[in-house]
Every structure is written in C-alpha cells, then in structure tokens.
C-alpha cells in the first residue's frame with residue numbers, strides 16, 4: 137500500500153485519541169528531560185520528536201517483573217487414595233483492549249520481530265502471546281539519530297512490512313502511510329488529505345559502518361580477543377541489558393502471596409548476563425565469571441548464537457547500550473576491537 | 477497448554493543414597509509420562525521453587541519417575557526435607573535425551589562420575605530391560621570415596637546386562653575394587669569405529685573423557701555428553717542455558733554429540 141495521507145501536526149493527539157478508543161496505547165512521552173515509552177493517559181503528552189527512549193519495546197512485552205500465575209498445591213484423599221493437586225489461577229495482567237505501540241522507531245519494530253522468534257515459536261509463551269496478540273504498531277521514521285546509532289548495516293531504519301502504520305514528519309505536517317487494513321481504517325477516521333508516500337532514508341547522523349563488521353565476527357574471534365581493558369571500566373550497573381530492546385533473559389521464581397498463606401505466585405523477573413548469579417552452577421562453578429566474559433557473551437548472543445538459533449542478528453543497532461552506559465563503554469568499539 | 481505450569485505428583489518413596497544424595501519416587505496424580513533416557517524434568521517444591529533433574533528411572537514405567545537429588549541450595553534442600561505423601565510439581569519430560577534409535581545394535585560405553593550417573597541410569601535400565609538392544613554395554617562409574625557411591629543396591633541387576641567397572645579415585649586401603657579415575661580404565665579399553673559413548677559428570681571430567689575417547693578412535697559424532705547449565709524455563713525462552721555455538725541446553729540438549737558442540741565448550745561458555 138503506497139498511498140499516504142497528510143495531517144497537520146496539531147492533529148497528532150487526535151490520531152492518538154482514535155487509537156485509544158480501541159487500544160491501550162504506549163507512546164514516547166517526555167519525563168524529567170528523558171523520553172520514556174509509557175502508557176498514554178493524555179494524548180497531548182505524546183511526542184514523535186526524540187532520539188531514543190530509555191526503555192524499549194521489550195519492557196512492555198516482557199515487563200521487568202511479571203506475575204504469571206498463582207498456585208496452591210497439596211494432597212487430598214480421592215477414592216481412598218492420596219493424590220496431589222496443583223490449583224493454578226492465571227494471574228497475568230488482564231487488558232480490556234489490545235496493545236498499541238505508537239511512535240516507536242523502525243528499529244524497535246524489528247526488535248519485536250526478533251522477540252517473536254523466541255517467544256512465539258513452539259512451545260509458545262502464553263504471556264508474551266497475550267500481549268502481542270492484535271498489537272497495533274505505528275512507527276515513526278527516524279531522520280536524525282545520533283553518533284551511537286548503527287542501524288544502517290542492519291537496514292533496521294526501514295520498517296518491517298507487517299507494521300500497521302508508518303509515520304514521518306514533514307514540515308508542519310505528519311505523513312501517514314498505512315501498511316495494513318487496520319492502519320488504513322485508523323487514518324480514514326481523520327480528515328487526512330492524500331499525498332505521496334515518503335522516501336525512507338537512513339538517519340543522518342547514524343554511524344556508517346559496513347555489515348561485514350558483524351558478518352565476520354566468529355566464535356573464535358570473540359573468545360580469543362582481548363577487551364579486558366574496556367570491560368574493566370564496567371561498574372556492573374546492568375543498564376546496557378536493561379535498555380536493550382532485544383535482551384530477553386529472565387529468571388523464574390516463586391513468591392508467597394502475603395494475603396493468602398499457602399498460595400504462591402510464579403514470578404518472572406528479567407535477568408542480565410552482566411550479573412554474577414546469571415550462570416552459577418550447582419557445583420559452585422560460574423560460567424561467566426569475569427566481566428570480560430560477560431561482554432563477550434552478550435556479543436556472542438547477539439551476533440553468533442542468534443544467527444545459529446534464529447537465522448538473524450539479535451541487535452538492531454539502536455545504540456542504547458552505548459548511550460546509557462555510565463562507564464562510557466562503546467558497543468561498536470568493543471566489536472571493532474574483537475575484529476583485530 | 478501453558479508450558480510454565482507444573483503437573484501434580486506425590487512423593488511415594490525416599491531412599492538415602494549418601495549423606496547428601498537422596499532418590500525420590502514421585503507418582504503422578506492423573507497423568508502419565510513418555511520419556512527417553514537422558515531427558516529431564518523441572519521439579520517444583522511448592523512455595524520454594526523449581527530445579528531441573530534428570531529422570532533416573534525405567535523408561536517403561538509411565539506413572540511415576542525417580543529423581544536423584546544432591547543437596548545444594550534452596551530447592552534441593554527443600555526436596556531433602558520432603559516426606560512420603562508430600563505434593564510436588566513436575567514439568568516435562570524436557571529436552572531431547574539420547575538418540576536411542578541410533579544406538580540400536582551397537583556397542584555402548586557409559587561413563588559417569590559423581591551425581592552424573594543419575595543422568596545415565598535410565599539408559600542403564602534400558603540395557604537391563606532389553607538385553608539385546610545394544611550389542612555390548614560397558615559402564616564405567618567413578619567417585620572419590622566408597623561412601624559417595626549411589627545405586628549400590630542395583631549393581632547386581634545392572635551386571636546381568638552390562639560390564640560394570642566401579643572405580644574410586646581416593647579409595648581407602650581396604651577397598652577391594654578398582655582404583656583411579658575413570659580415564660585410567662578407559663585407556664585400557666578398545667573401541668570400534670561404531671562404538672557410541674554416553675558421558676555425564678562435571679564439565680572438566682566430560683572434557684577429558686571425551687578427549688580420550690576421540691584419541692581411542694571413537695568418532696566425535698558418536699560421543700554424547702549430558703550437560704548442566706543454569707536453567708530456569710527449561711523450554712528455550714529464558715536463555716540462561718545457552719552454549720556455544722548457539723544452542724539451548726534445555727531445548728536442544730541437555731544431551732549433545734561432539735559434532736554439535738566442540739570439545740572446548742563443554743566446560744566453558
């Protein structure tokens with residue numbers, strides 16, 4: 137569908153309002169000088185002009201802490217025999233409407249496609265699926281970016297074909313290009329005038345590096361490389377993995393229900409390979425024992441393991457891990473060093 | 477079906493194997509299992525949490541399983557506190573297990589050390605239950621001290637179908653059996669091009685055993701190791717158990733041959 141429509145910028149909140157009728161909308165809003173992907177209460181707070189949000193799509197699909205189910209287990213007599221039971225009550229968050237991710241950059245839409253490969257393949261993750269089902273995705277084309285972006289080699293500045301709506305800013309107006317029937321229905325609810333579909337160009341300030349930098353990363357190169365001088369600077373704050381749109385590791389544990397003795401919650405909490413507990417084994421051995429091995433692990437997961445497991449890279453080049461690292465560790469520089 | 481939800485079972489028997497190791501018989505309440513030797517299960521102690529354990533019972537038995545548990549931390553300690561008649565939860569069978577169809581009619585050498593023998597017990601049971609399944613089976617099982625040996629009450633039954641070599645690396649003077657590490661005994665044995673091996677123990681042991689078997693002419697694709705990694709989901713989602721070159725130990729393993737993974741990654745990331 138190459139037909140596009142134009143609305144004046146003032147009508148942005150109207151567009152958000154239309155979506156809010158049928159969806160629970162998450163969009164970038166400014167909070168204390170930072171941009172956050174947040175559930176929208178007031179359509180007027182939504183902005184499409186930002187470089188990057190701190191949190192990412194993964195924090196909505198796989199929340200930092202999520203209650204999955206509540207259970208009670210015990211035994212009872214049944215036909216003169218003792219049997220065990222586990223009563224399970226779904227405790228995952230219920231929404232009346234499907235989710236809409238509005239105004240995310242194209243790279244983050246690619247992150248969703250990557251997470252789909254992990255969570256929507258057999259055995260399917262029911263908690264992920266319930267959030268992903270009927271999700272409406274409206275991306276805003278990214279024109280500027282900054283020196284931490286490296287989406288160009290991955291072509292992740294180009295929206296995936298199965299999003300619903302592609303938006304771009306053009307002077308005083310917003311150009312809306314529906315990619316799906318649902319997207320078209322939404323646009324037709326507004327007074328929009330037909331226009332030409334926008335050209336999709338790489339963000340101006342994004343790093344211009346070649347895909348061969350990643351294609352030539354091998355298991356052997358990563359393992360034998362020396363980046364200890366860089367990893368030494370890491371303060372283990374775990375920001376890099378927390379902000380990453382494609383990081384998905386998690387912990388599962390049980391927590392008692394304070395209101396009902398004998399009942400427990402199964403909780404999912406996001407985990408990070410930068411933490412010590414991540415790879416602890418029963419014998420006391422820690423697989424990723426030093427900081428350098430954890431950096432290498434993250435690089436391997438994104439570029440070598442993902443390629444083997446899912447046939448694609450697990451990094452979209454959003455640059456968040458570099459932008460939000462308090463120790464100033466540059467992800468691309470790490471990779472370049474491993475190339476030597 | 478929600479893959480995170482455990483199914484109920486009841487503790488029906490507890491055997492004290494050693495001071496730190498116990499074997500539990502868990503009978504399922506209203507369901508049955510069909511598993512392959514080498515597969516595992518996530519066992520829930522209600523309120524405490526889950527931990528992965530190899531299924532250490534006869535593949536022909538469908539209404540209950542045995543698991544052998546070494547006391548380590550929270551869940552394993554809680555398991556040791558259970559009494560007959562207590563409820564537990566199970567998820568599984570998980571993982572792929574040994575490709576036993578490919579083992580049919582061949583010579584099999586089983587090498588286990590420490591608690592690793594638990595992962596191999598169902599394979600030994602298969603040999604015992606179907607004496608003609610393999611052309612020949614040797615089990616080399618090593619621990620440090622005599623008091624570390626588990627399943628001693630079954631060795632006579634095992635011996636009806638397999639050559640059993642039990643060896644202690646720190647045998648006391650009065651010990652009448654074999655001495656030394658498992659590798660010392662494997663060195664004396666000879667294998668054919670067609671021999672298959674099943675190995676479980678610590679990472680370091682599995683690496684040295686595998687290396688030796690390759691030197692002795694066993695093909696890497698015929699050497700199967702059962703790996704341990706930190707596991708949470710058991711179904712290829714949480715990524716905690718990943719190994720080089722990009723496999724989930726829980727979903728793609730825990731049993732791998734040495735063509736799927738290379739020797740050096742057995743004991744490291």
Ligand SMILES: Cc1cc2nc3c(=O)[nH]c(=O)nc-3n(C[C@H](O)[C@H](O)[C@H](O)COP(=O)(O)OP(=O)(O)OC[C@H]3O[C@@H](n4cnc5c(N)ncnc54)[C@H](O)[C@@H]3O)c2cc1C
Pocket residue numbers: 413415416417418419420421516526527528529530531543544545546547548549550551552553591594595703704705706707708730
């Ligand atoms: C496929 C597989 C099969 C296994 N089979 C057996 C078996 O047959 N018998 C047996 O005794 N043990 C087995 N284990 C090891 C057993 O799962 C761990 O001892 C157990 O998870 C420790 O849990 P815990 O709550 O007692 O320990 P915790 O209190 O959680 O911690 C104690 C130590 O164990 C580590 N650990 C915790 N959880 C896990 C985990 N899920 N996987 C690995 N290490 C962990 C911790 O990091 C820590 O170092 C197996 C492990 C795997 C992965």
Ligand code: SF4
Pocket residue numbers: 369370371372373374375376377410457460461462463464465
């Ligand atoms: S954000 Fe930087 S300092 Fe924090 S854990 Fe990641 S690499 Fe280390």
Ligand code: SF4
Pocket residue numbers: 376379380381382383438450451452453454455456457458467
């Ligand atoms: S650039 Fe960094 S934060 Fe962004 S997807 Fe790649 S690894 Fe994750």
Ligand code: FES
Pocket residue numbers: 706707708709710711712713714715716717718724725726727
């Ligand atoms: S245990 Fe979760 S991916 Fe293997």
